Amino acid sequence: MTPPPLLEIRGLSKRFGGLVAVDDVNFSLASGETLGLIGPNGAGKTTLINLISGSITPTTGDILFEGRSIKDLTAFKRARLGIGRTFQIMKPFPGLSVLDNVAIGALFGTSETAKALRTARDEADQWLELMDLSRYADRRADELGGPDRKRLELAKAMAMKPKLLLLDEVMAGLNHVEINEVIEAIKKVRNTGISVLVIEHVIKVIQRLSDRLLVLHHGQQIVEGKPGVVLADPRVIEAYLGRRRA
Amino acid sequence: MTLRFKFILGVAAALMLATLPWFASPTLIQFGISTLLLATLAQGWNIIGGFTGYASFGNSEFFGLGSYGTAIAMVQWQLPFGVGLIFGVLLSVIFALVVGIPVLRLRGHYFAIATLALSQVMTAIVSNLEVAGRNTGLVLPLLNGDTLFYELSLAVLLLATLTVLWISNSRFGFGLIAIRENEDAAASMGVNTTLYKVLAFALAGVFSALAGGIHAYWITFIDPVSAFDLSLNVKMIIMTVFGGPGSVLGPVIGAFVLSGISETLSTEISSLANLFFGVVIVAAVVFMPRGLADLMRRFRKTGWRYFSENVKQHRL
Ligand SMILES: Nc1ncnc2c1ncn2[C@@H]1O[C@H](COP(=O)(O)OP(=O)(O)OP(=O)(O)O)[C@@H](O)[C@H]1O
Ligand SMILES: [Mg+2]
Numbered sequence: 001m002t003p004p005p006l007l008e009i010r011g012l013s014k015r016f017g018g019l020v021a022v023d024d025v026n027f028s029l030a031s032g033e034t035l036g037l038i039g040p041n042g043a044g045k046t047t048l049i050n051l052i053s054g055s056i057t058p059t060t061g062d063i064l065f066e067g068r069s070i071k072d073l074t075a076f077k078r079a080r081l082g083i084g085r086t087f088q089i090m091k092p093f094p095g096l097s098v099l100d101n102v103a104i105g106a107l108f109g110t111s112e113t114a115k116a117l118r119t120a121r122d123e124a125d126q127w128l129e130l131m132d133l134s135r136y137a138d139r140r141a142d143e144l145g146g147p148d149r150k151r152l153e154l155a156k157a158m159a160m161k162p163k164l165l166l167l168d169e170v171m172a173g174l175n176h177v178e179i180n181e182v183i184e185a186i187k188k189v190r191n192t193g194i195s196v197l198v199i200e201h202v203i204k205v206i207q208r209l210s211d212r213l214l215v216l217h218h219g220q221q222i223v224e225g226k227p228g229v230v231l232a233d234p235r236v237i238e239a240y241l242g243r244r245r246a
Numbered sequence: 247m248t249l250r251f252k253f254i255l256g257v258a259a260a261l262m263l264a265t266l267p268w269f270a271s272p273t274l275i276q277f278g279i280s281t282l283l284l285a286t287l288a289q290g291w292n293i294i295g296g297f298t299g300y301a302s303f304g305n306s307e308f309f310g311l312g313s314y315g316t317a318i319a320m321v322q323w324q325l326p327f328g329v330g331l332i333f334g335v336l337l338s339v340i341f342a343l344v345v346g347i348p349v350l351r352l353r354g355h356y357f358a359i360a361t362l363a364l365s366q367v368m369t370a371i372v373s374n375l376e377v378a379g380r381n382t383g384l385v386l387p388l389l390n391g392d393t394l395f396y397e398l399s400l401a402v403l404l405l406a407t408l409t410v411l412w413i414s415n416s417r418f419g420f421g422l423i424a425i426r427e428n429e430d431a432a433a434s435m436g437v438n439t440t441l442y443k444v445l446a447f448a449l450a451g452v453f454s455a456l457a458g459g460i461h462a463y464w465i466t467f468i469d470p471v472s473a474f475d476l477s478l479n480v481k482m483i484i485m486t487v488f489g490g491p492g493s494v495l496g497p498v499i500g501a502f503v504l505s506g507i508s509e510t511l512s513t514e515i516s517s518l519a520n521l522f523f524g525v526v527i528v529a530a531v532v533f534m535p536r537g538l539a540d541l542m543r544r545f546r547k548t549g550w551r552y553f554s555e556n557v558k559q560h561r562l
Binding site: 103 | 436
């Protein structure tokens, strides 16, 4: 008997008034797998991540995590089960030190609810080191620049020791050199063995990171499969790449 | 400063304050009581406003409920003061839970406005309750013992401050701060935001109600308008913001300093007192928006630049 996939999305839809932002999406994600989610602006990618993390509730459909339905759980409970996320519009805790930003992930993001502050800070220290942020530990989070902020988002989510990490456009607004830095950081994260669902606009980046790709268009999943195959699919080229090349 | 030095300093300050009634004039003791109670109120507001970031105008309701709970228990049911105090706290906590759960869903200005509206409602409700003495209010038994009231107020302030000290170093407090800094991010990182907000509101309610109960017994008379006076809530906010919201001692220092200034001015030049008070507050908000606590921490490093940087940072 094979174990259930880490994440399974069944017939998931979200309607905002007359707009169906996510329309009958079905897919699953195995342990340790990285799935790339692509699609043009407004395709429903962020909405899908919001549904999985629990920021919003689905109109229809179900979300299974480790075989259990989590669709009725609040966001904080899903976080403690092992779902970490970053936000497209980054949401650091601006007035807190970089270290304490990460410590909050360690304090609250696991099923352990009696962790001492000192333990959490020690754990945070290790994530800062892995993300190359140790020298900023005592700075206020809002003093960090672009790529450092992205790495802070990663460190915060990782401190929750998630089984599934949802990354919403962590590369946006970075230059080539910075993108490479953050890709390395994500690879480090992936090498810890967790599953990742990553949204990215830069095709080269998503190709380098993903085992599999899923393309959304007007809320519907149009193609799913190996990156090489998906990116060569005429429907994808029309919906997504075509527009960019034009 | 090392931790031990801070501890010794704190104990010394508390002891000094505790001995004050034995050498101070009656007027000074009275001033002391009202300042200690204001500091307790500011500390209560600090929990919900300073740590959690919810600008509450509902704390004067907690104060009023504490006053009325104590008064009703003592006057109508002839219960001892201690029981009355507990009854007031209970009313306040129930209010925090019942009102907090819906109202704390609102964010920013909406929360402030909703709590603002509540004070009007409370005045109206109490004015129509037989047991609360309707419009005329209640007269409490007289107890001549300002020293007792002073020590009691000091004890409650100490309790509030120790609670805030614990908060600032605990998982609970970090949860509150995370909510203040970014509530969506806090929830997605595992903070039970609803529970934490309601607990913070209720905890603020406990200390405000204790202050209200002591105040009622000390003043011996309460009526709906003065018990639910909104300007008291405004004072809590000003003192906390002046001293340093989200810090342990800021609200206490803010209350002591501003009460001192206000007292001096109103005896010397009463007509100018309010104006000067306003100017001090505007200047404080512009030049030191994170309060005295932050100023004292950072001034040594930045010097006078501290003020210009604050002005620049807020594009004023
Ligand atoms: N809270 C909301 N209320 C109403 N409409 C919404 C809401 N959130 C998203 N939408 C709409 O749903 C659609 C999908 O939005 P979503 O943010 O998921 O797209 P996206 O694929 O992440 O786009 P982008 O690449 O620009 O980030 C858009 O048309 C958007 O305007
Ligand atoms: Mg998006």
